[in-house]
Amino acid sequence: MTIENLIKKCAKNDRKAQGELFRRYKDALYLTSLKYCRNQEEAEDNLHDSFLVIFQKIETFKSLGSFEGWMKRITIFKAIDTYKAKKTISVEINDDLLEDVIIDETFCDLPLDDLLQLIQGLPDQYRLIFNLYQLDDYTHKEIARMLGISENTSKSNYHRAKIHLRKKILDTMPHLNYKTKN
Numbered sequence: 001m002t003i004e005n006l007i008k009k010c011a012k013n014d015r016k017a018q019g020e021l022f023r024r025y026k027d028a029l030y031l032t033s034l035k036y037c038r039n040q041e042e043a044e045d046n047l048h049d050s051f052l053v054i055f056q057k058i059e060t061f062k063s064l065g066s067f068e069g070w071m072k073r074i075t076i077f078k079a080i081d082t083y084k085a086k087k088t089i090s091v092e093i094n095d096d097l098l099e100d101v102i103i104d105e106t107f108c109d110l111p112l113d114d115l116l117q118l119i120q121g122l123p124d125q126y127r128l129i130f131n132l133y134q135l136d137d138y139t140h141k142e143i144a145r146m147l148g149i150s151e152n153t154s155k156s157n158y159h160r161a162k163i164h165l166r167k168k169i170l171d172t173m174p175h176l177n178y179k180t181k182n
Contacts, residue, residue: 003067011059018055025068026051029075035131036079038120046082050075076136080146083124118168126161133158 001009001020009017029050033043053074061070119127128147132138133154138146140154147154 004063007058007061007067010055013055021054022051025071028068029071032072032075033079034116035119035135036076036083036128038124038127042082046075046079049082050078053078076132077146080128083128084148086124114172115169118165118172121168122161122164125157126164129154129157130161130165 001017006017006021006024010021026047030043030047033046033050034040037043037046050071054071057074061067119130122130125147129143132143132146133140140151140158143149143154144151149157
């Protein structure tokens, strides 16, 4: 069945089509959820909640871009909504005070599952901003708008996320060579 036909059937609440759509995209959207959630249980909840929104809003998809990209954005925004509901006060730190973090290329030896686990262990706001900026190519201006924070807060939290991540990587793999740049 083509994706266009699947979308049309899902828009008519065809349960078989919805099941097929879920089977086709659950793995990719689960990986997206894992990036933004603290653990597998939160990622599973986010995936479930995202598919509920996808099925509710599927008739609004206008075929102007990638359908998978549309679903991925819903998944990311669902994780952000969950974060906002639990949000604690963010502290704005002057970006100039933070060092730029450079990790040697041997960092690539860290297995992807281990790296994902380290990213999941970041504080919520750091994890969200790190993923949005580094992994999903959002700008700090876009991130600030999504999270309801200032652009400078986004930048400083991104740098703090890198510092936390560097420390976690070095704790995991102390043989790595690293340097800081002022």
